[in-house]
Amino acid sequence: MTRGTTADAVRSDRADELVGAADPAAGLAVSSQGLTKRFRGGQVAVDRIDLAVPAGSVYGFLGPNGSGKTTTIRMLLGLIRPTAGTHGLLSQPMPARAADVLPHVGSLVEGPAFHPYLSGRDNLRRLDAADRHADPGTAKARIGAALDRVGLTAAAGKRYRNYSLGMRQRLGICAALLQPRRLLILDEPTNGLDPQGTREVRALVSELAASGVTVLLSTHLLAEVEQICSHVGVMHRGRLVAQSALAELRAGSAPRVHVTTTETVQAERTLTRLGLRATARDNDGLSALIGSADPAAVVAALVHDGVPVRAFGVRAPDLEDVFVGLTGEGFDVSG
Amino acid sequence: MSVVERPRTAPVISTRMLRSELRLIFGRRRNIAGMGVLASVPIIIAVAIAIAGTPEAGEGPTFLSQVTSNGLFVGLAALAAELPLFLPLAVAAISGDAVAGEANIGTLRYLLTVPVNRTRLLAVKYAAILVFTVAAVLLVAAVGVLIGLALFGGGPATLLSGSQVGTAEGLWRLLLVCGYMSVCLAAFGAIGLFVSTLTEQPIGATIAVVGLALISQILDAIASLSPIHRFLPTHYWLAFGDLLRDPISTDLVLTGMLSAAAYALIFWTAAWARFAGKDVTS
Secondary structure, three states, rough: OOOOOOOHHHHHHHHHHHHHOOOOOOOOEEEEEEEEEEEEOOOOOEEEEEEEEOOOOEEEEOOOOOOHHHHHHHHHHHOOOOOOEEEEEEEEEEEEOOOHHHHHEEEOOOOOOOOOOHHHHHHHHHHHHOOOOOOOHHHHHHHHHHHHHHOOOHHHEEHHHOHHHHHHHHHHHHHHHHOOOEEEEEEOOOOOOHHHHHHHHHHHHHHHHOOOOOOEEEEHHHHHHHHHOEEEEEEEEOEEEEEHHHHHHHHOOOOOOOEEEOOOOHHHHHHHHOEEEEEEEOEEEEEEEEOHHHHHHHHHHHHHOOOOOOOEEOOOOHHHHHHHHHOOOOOOOOO | OOOOOOOOOOOOOOHHHHHHHHHHHHHOOHHHHHHHHHHHHHHHHHHHHHHHHOOOOOOOOOHHOOOOOHHHHHHHHHHHHHHHOOHHHHHHHHHHHHHHHHHHHOOHHHHHOOOOHHHHHHHHHHHHHHHHHHHHHHHHHHHHHHHHHHOOOOOOEOOOOOOOEEEEHHHHHHHHHHHHHHHHHHHHHHHHHHHOOOOOOOHHHHHHHHHHHHHHHHHHOHHHHHHOOOOOOOOOOHHHHHHHOOEEEEEHHHHHHHHHHHHHHHHHHHHHHHOOOOOOOO
């Protein structure tokens, strides 16, 4: 890597600025203000979202299929133009600084896509050849290392069309790792992987994050967010309905008692008398916010009032409860 | 980290992506088969004439009657025979695939996020179309010359104006014809590139562009439309015959090159205008 001219050196310094300590948006690897996409049909796919992905975080971009995650990612990467709003990557405005920023960003957008009649390795060569910043002298080593990293070395010579879904997904992640990155934007990276592959990809993401890479990972799997993410943003029908550190989001929802009983009417009366709020009946009993009440006293009072308590528990809400609370519906495809 | 290099400063000019693009085009089985078809025409012409004898002058396509007098004419006859359909079809297949093909399989989004600047992508794609066009024309001529010389030998060639030239001069004239046809087809390739930015269906783009070439030739054959003939993209293609006169008549050829340059410029700009701001949702 030689810097032949002064102009080269200047350009290179500008690239180093991307860590940008002096910038107001510094500390955010991805940021957006009022980012909106309205498609030609008038459908609003993404509605005024303000993303804030802290540098160094693993940000779970969570939402059901069709909630606007992929459209958002396409806007972030400059593939489609926002109808309104602004955004930045690595503290630089996009798409104005795309040429400087994107070399530091690896991405997987809406599944892998490669030339079917080329081998996995030839597909990577092709992408590397398209990268003006890639050093052809190190291409072979970098491609080999990336293949190794996702466990595709043995299949590298096979044509892409003969790859299984899991192998294709790995090759997609592999392509994002051809260069050292500061930010990885991965859209559903474990889609189509078997349990073993899923574990490996999650381990890989955690490993990359540990080395300081910021990861924005879109997913519709709550478990994925719970396992590997430090932050979460929840998308619902094009809106970003919640965004925070994962721990904060969990803490925001208070624990509830659940009473399994057939005498829900009497039980509700008892819980209300004890000052428990937000009672809700369900299939096998009812639940309420525990508040500051002592669970043991609650059980004693229920038994005293003649409620046949078949089971009793206090449960901190898991992410699914939080999600249902935020969106008011179950975790499936929204229209 | 096991990946070692940081993104380095980009060189000002690099042919690496163009070379990769050419490997993609010339390594693809479909294109190899297509080039096989292009190369088969001079072979068919030469073998047919060797077996069945020379057609009468004025019978069949141009130059066929002169084939037995000099093998070089096989190359010329093949080029003339392929100019209306086969060569445009080949150029349309490559140019129609340029952007639409990448969009169709989704690789376009990954090229753009590498990142490849959109203008640069169009420039590389068009450069590859140019290389393919020249290669296709030269392939037809070379196969024709080789099999022609093998079956009928060289010797003095009679030009359209009646004078005779030696084999070297004949080859030179053939090369000029190849150059002129390449220019015409390259302009046609710019139309293909533009259409390719309109769709995600490469076959659709190819069919549309071939259709355009055929309609242009049909309109060109309707005498009453002569006022618009000079604006048709295929109108000057046959002017290559002027390169076979003694002395070379340049009027029509130069106008043809001007027309080609205008078409190339207009449609490359249109492709750029369309593609530069396009939402890539494939």
